[in-house]
Every structure is written in C-alpha cells, then in structure tokens.
Amino acid sequence: RALNALAGAGAAALAPSGVSRVSARPSSAAAPATTPPPCAAELYERVKDRRPETWSPAERVAVERLVDEVVALRAPWPADALVGTWRLAYLQNGPGGAGVDRRVPFPELPGNEQYQIFSGAAGGGPSRVTNVGEVLGPSLRVEVKGALREADAAVTRSPKRFTADIDSGALCAPFGCAPLPISGLGEFDGVYLDDRLRVGQNLNGGGARVVQVRVR
Numbered sequence: 496r497a498l499n500a501l502a503g504a505g506a507a508a509l510a511p512s513g514v515s516r517v518s519a520r521p522s523s524a525a526a527p528a529t530t531p532p533p534c535a536a537e538l539y540e541r542v543k544d545r546r547p548e549t550w551s552p553a554e555r556v557a558v559e560r561l562v563d564e565v566v567a568l569r570a571p572w573p574a575d576a577l578v579g580t581w582r583l584a585y586l587q588n589g590p591g592g593a594g595v596d597r598r599v600p601f602p603e604l605p606g607n608e609q610y611q612i613f614s615g616a617a618g619g620g621p622s623r624v625t626n627v628g629e630v631l632g633p634s635l636r637v638e639v640k641g642a643l644r645e646a647d648a649a650v651t652r653s654p655k656r657f658t659a660d661i662d663s664g665a666l667c668a669p670f671g672c673a674p675l676p677i678s679g680l681g682e683f684d685g686v687y688l689d690d691r692l693r694v695g696q697n698l699n700g701g702g703a704r705v706v707q708v709r710v711r
Contacts, residue, residue: 531689534564539692542584543708548605550585559587562704565687565694572655576690581707583609589702606632611707613643624659630666639664639677654684654696 531539538561541554550558562585607629614623626639641661650656664677686704687694693707 529689531692532565532568532570534561534568535570535687535689535692537561538565538694538706539708542706543691545584546606546608547583547586558585558706562587562694562706566653566696566704568653568687570653570687570689572651572653572685573688573690576688577613577685577693578615579709580610580612580711581693582710583611583705584708585706587704587706589697589704604631608633610710634669636667637664637675638667638672639675641681653688654686655688656682656684656698658682 530536538558541558541561608627609629610625610627612625612627614625622643624641624643627636628639629636639661640663641659643657643659646656646658659681661677661679661681664675665672666675667673682698684696684698685693686696691709693705693709695705695707697703697705
C-alpha cells in the first residue's frame, strides 16, 4: 500500500502544507442566495451536520430518495458557485455497490472528515481541485491535487462533466507533507449545485454519488 511504503521511506522530503482543517460546520450563511427547489432544501437540512458513517438504513432510504429527486431536476449549473470548500456528508454507492475511486486508499475511521476544495481561475470558473481525506483526524491526512477542466463549456444545466488531471499527492502532518507518487485522470459529473449543496457522481468508481455541504 502506498501509505505503508511512504512510512517506511521516512520523512526526508517534508514540505509545508497548503491545506489546513476547516470547520466541519456549514458555511455561516443562514440562507441560500437563491431559493433552492424544495427537495434540495430538504436534502441540505438532512445532511448539513452529518458524516457518511452516521446514517441508519432507514435514514439512507429517505436521503437517497431526495438525492434521486435532486438529480432528476437537471437543474441549471451555476458555474461560479463551485469554487470553495465542500465537506462530504453522504455517500451513495453506485448501482453495483461501488464507492468512490481513490488513487490512494485511506481508512475511513469515525470522525475523519473528507473535503474537496475547488480553487478559481482568473476568468471565473474553477481551475484546480484538492481532495483531502483525514487518516487520523486533522493530524494526518492525504491530499491529492490536480487541474480541473470542464468537458463542454456550452453545457449550462446538470449534469455538468469535469475531468481532474491529478498531478500530485502528499501525506500531511502538522509539521509538513511528504509527497506521494500519484497521477492520473478522474472524471465526474456535477449533478446538482447551489451555494450550499453539491451533488456529484463519480464516473471512475461505478457511479457513486457524493453529497457535500459548503463549509467555506
């Protein structure tokens, strides 16, 4: 496993990390800038303070019904709303039971957070993505970064397809980061987006859907 190999190699190449843990609470905005559809508003209220491992089977049925309703909207895609930090609140496995494809596996222990950070380009839309997966809380985490590009700029409704060209990875601790040898292409659809809630569908890992809430 890549993490074990890195641990055996020591920490000879540590460098300061550019990512620190953010608040797990949703963004301080009490209300969305625009009124979301009722199913999206209800989904947000259900997931905003939760982690993926905290759901009961009965709760999952209710949440996945709402996810299906949100996806079926094929809502307009507000491109400028994607930039920011999004915390994973719910994971819906793909039709075959597949989860999210990860270039570096890490344990999903209770209490760990997972984030995606989309950073903006000078022209407006996102140009980079950083995936952050805590291994031992904020004290040890995996960061995977890459360039982000949209498949078709003319598409203005969901689903909106993106490709992430992963070019770096690191195992990070408070004193710095040790690089991981990682690269490759990841493809996903944005199937819903407003200023508080994001639903994405992973295309590399069998169609798993992620439900995220904005925290920054």
